Amino acid sequence: MKKLFYYGSFVMMFSFVTTANANVSDSLKLASPGKVVADADNAGLKLPNGFGALKVAEGVGSARHLTVTSQGDIYIKLGRINKGVGNLRLIDSDGDGKADKTIGFGNYGGTGIAIKNGYLYASSDEEVFRYKLNEKNEVINPESPEKIITGLISRREHESKSIVLDNNGYIYVNIGAFSNSCQEVDRAKGSMGRMPCPVLDSAGGIWRFKADKLNQTYGDGKRYATGLRNVVGLDWNQQLNQLFVMQHGRDQLHDIFPDLYDVNANAELPAETMYALKDGSNAGWPYVYYDPAQKKKILAPEYGGDGKKEGGKDAIDPVMAFPAHLAPDGLLFYTGNMFPERYKNGAFIAFHGSWNRAPLPQEGYYVAFVPFENGKPTGKWEIFANGFSGQEVVTSTRGAAHRPCGLAQGPDGSLYVSDDSKGTIYRIIYNGK
Amino acid sequence: MQRKLLFGILPFTAINVLFAQKSVPPANKQKSIENGKTIYLQRCLACHQADGGGVPHLNAPLDGATAVVADDKGKLIRIVLKGMSERVEIDGEYYGNNMASHADLKDQQIADVLTYIRNSWTNKASAVSVAEVKAIRAKIK
Known part of the structure; x- marks a missing residue:
């Protein structure tokens, strides 16, 4: 009740200030300097009780993956070069949650971006670069990155190279x-x-390289896991x-x-799958696919399957299966303290949305959540943030209207979501008690 | 009227083909669009979608695409016959997915489905004739 009253008075104050001042973001700063508040419409998203959302920025370009520094700056990898640059750093200098300064650098589009041990790593569809960061996590030489990996296969389909780093000096790259x-x-x-x-031989898996060695290519790396058709969302479970x-x-x-398959079967097969990988794991593509209803690895029809015959004896089972064709483009294990306890160590998944x-009707276009305990799911997946499509x-x-792609966690525990369709950057906060 | 004219010059097959390429009578065009829709639902809809919008970055849009409504229909006919697996820019965007060949369709079916996509959603363009499809198919064989 008290919360409702507070919210109501804030909205009143907000509307008063906005009528007096044409610039909405300026008036917000006046209303609550240094305080991050949800947009009045929660940025158009439907969220569980107690959560709110704001648009940090709009129209930044095809925002693929993103990462947030301990200072709260947001690095974004653009799928295509926009206004001459492929990487962005968004800065919120007055702490109201809205980006007020943008720095662009790098003349390549791509998908992957990550920070580890004082470096920013970013990928094109063929190469991975890294940039030395200063103590404020600012890129020191934006025009002269080190080329870590080169010569990766990019043949139109599944060309994006997502990246993640472990705690032992390795970087993992998806080659779709x-x-x-x-x-x-x-x-x-x-x-x-x-x-x-x-x-x-050269794609359909995850390759591992040294995080600090220059100009590595296939011979320098290792095929860490195979039988993965295309991975865009990936994360290191700490x-x-x-x-x-x-x-x-x-x-x-x-x-x-x-x-063998009518249009209804086509819409529900096969599952989108989450895997926990080990060195040498094989997930079975292209020989099998995972049927979410039968809960089995089914022999692909291209290899003599009929929709029932099982296959993939040497292939691993998924940790969890999701509806077909939703296109999981972002994965993040939540380690923050802002959200309620049940979200801790759970997985957020950004589903880009289906076409096949x-x-x-198409499905997806939302961020899902799976509760985890000790590295194992403890319940079913659920829709966490919906409404991106409008x-x-x-x-x-x-x-x-919008398509969720990348996920990142802010230093305060906020969850950031990128949209590579209209270039909106969302920030989801928890303000319940 | 036009048909009568064509009948009149039927013995001159070369001229006949020339005329057939130039124009398809309105009634035939409408029938072609209707038949073409059936083919579209079976062969094209999965990737190019019900509204011809395609899928951003993966499957090229047909609605409003320059190559779809172009006066030169040869390129369009070639894509249906040969499929598409090159990295080509289409109205400022690249599309990742390969398109399989649909050469197993009859010339009439290809003419119909292309006439349908050239005259659906916001597209308005001339019909594609059987003769045009036949001519391109002969060239690429």
């Missing part, structure tokens, strides 16, 4: 398969799978000291094998 299901002819009706799948990834499952079972469910039902992918 340049194929949907390793057919003789990619995505062609009835075309069978190549055996063994040659894509796996509790288990282990790599977790989200795989984008295969597309077009109906288009390719219409006699047509003619059925639509009740998304019937066509381009109709979605």
Whole structure:
């Protein structure tokens, strides 16, 4: 009750100030200097009770992954060069939560960005660079990064190179398969799978490299895990000291094998999957896919499967299965103290949103949460933040207003979400008690 | 009227083809659009979506795309026959997914589906004729 009153009086004060002053962000600063408050409409998001959201910035470009420094600056990797730059640093100099200064650098688009041991790491679709940071986590030489990794395969499909670092001096890079299901002819009706799948030699897995060695390529690194069609969201679980990834499952079972899969089966198969990886793990692509209803690894039709035959005896099972085609592009294990206890060590997943469910309605376009304890899920996944698409039902992918992609945690425990469609940066805070 | 004219010059096949390429009568165009929709739902909708909007960064849009409504229909016919697996810029954007060949469709079906996509959503362009498809298919064989 008291909370409601406080909120009401704040809104009144806010509207009073805004009528007196045309500049909304200036008036917010006057109303509450140095205090981060949710936007009146929670930035258009639907959130659990006690949570609020604000737009930190809008229209920054195709914001893929992002990371937040201990000072609260936000580094963003843009998918495409925007206004001449591919990396951004957003600064909120007065602490009201809204970025008021932007610094751009780097002439390449990409997806991956991470901070570790005094360096900012950022990836293009072929290379990984790193920039030395000063004690305030500012890039010292924005125009002369060190090239850590070079020559990675990028052949149109699944070209983004997501990155994450461990605590032992290694960097892990996703190299997505340049194929949907390793057919003789990619995505062609009835075309069978190549055996063994040659894509796996140089892609379709996670490669590990030294975090501090220059100009490494395939021969210097190691194929750490294989049988992963495409991973965009990945994170290092600090509790288990282990790599977790989200795989984008295969597309077009109906288009390719219409006699085995109708459009409804196509929309629900296969699962998007979370894996806990170890050195040498194999997740089974392209030979199997995971059926979320049967809870089994099913032999792919390209390799003689009929929708029932099991396969992948040497392949690992997922930690958790999610509905098909949702496109998990961001994964973050929450270690902050701002959110209620049940969120601690749990996984947030940014689902970019589907396209391969047509003619059925599309799904996703939200941030999901999975509660974890001691590195194991303790419950089902749930939708945490919804409303990015701005639509009740998304019937066509381009109709979605915003598409969640990257996740990051701020020093105060705020959760940041990037949108690579309109370039909105969201900050989700908890203000309940 | 036009049909009568064509019948009149039927023996001159070369001229006949020339005329067929130039224009498809309005009634035929409408029928072609209707038949083309059926093909679209079966072959194209999954990737290019119900509104022809495609999928940003993955599958090219058809609605409002310069290459789709271009006067030169050859490029469009070639994509349907051969598929698409090159990195090409389409109206300022690149698309990642490969498109399979649809050469198994009959010339009439390709003409119909292309006439449909050239005249759906915000697109308004001339019909694609069977002769045009036949001519391109002969070239790439």
